[in-house]
Amino acid sequence: MYFTYIIRCGDNSLYTGYTSDINRRIKEHKQGINSKYTRAKKFKKLEVYFISGTRSEAMKLEYYIKRLSRNKKLTIIKNPQILIEEVKDKGEYSLGE
Template identity: 65%
Template sequence: MYFTYIIRCKDDSLYTGYTTDIVRRMKEHESGINCKYSRVKGFKRLETYFIADSKSNAMKLEYYIKRLNRNKKLWIIKNPKEFLETLENKECYNIPYNE
């Protein structure tokens, strides 16, 4: 199981990543280890995450989200189910919402 996630940093910036262990990864962001961005910006909270069936799909989703502007990322955070519905037409994404 793989996770693609968006966190909010203390400076209100957003960071997107992927991992195999969401709990461990959030602890790393909190501690400022294994991520220069959250070490510098400070970890505030996990905003949302998505579960992927493969590393490839998790990485594709991470890449897709990272290319979006801030407003679109904020929309994803507020509307994760609707976001996934927009991906349904894209065969490369087979990602259920984390309910």
């Protein structure tokens, strides 16, 4: 099981990443380790995460989300189902909910 996630930083910027252990990764972001971006911008909160069956799917989803506009990411944070439906329609991802 893999996770693709969006976190909000102290300056209100959004960071997207993927991991096999969401709890460990969020602790690392909070401690400012293993990510230059969140070390500099400071972790504020985990906004949303999505579960994928494989590392490859999680990485593809991360790439997909990173290409979205900030406004689209904010919409997904408010309603994650939008992203789930979008990527399922593309047939490239099999997201758990």
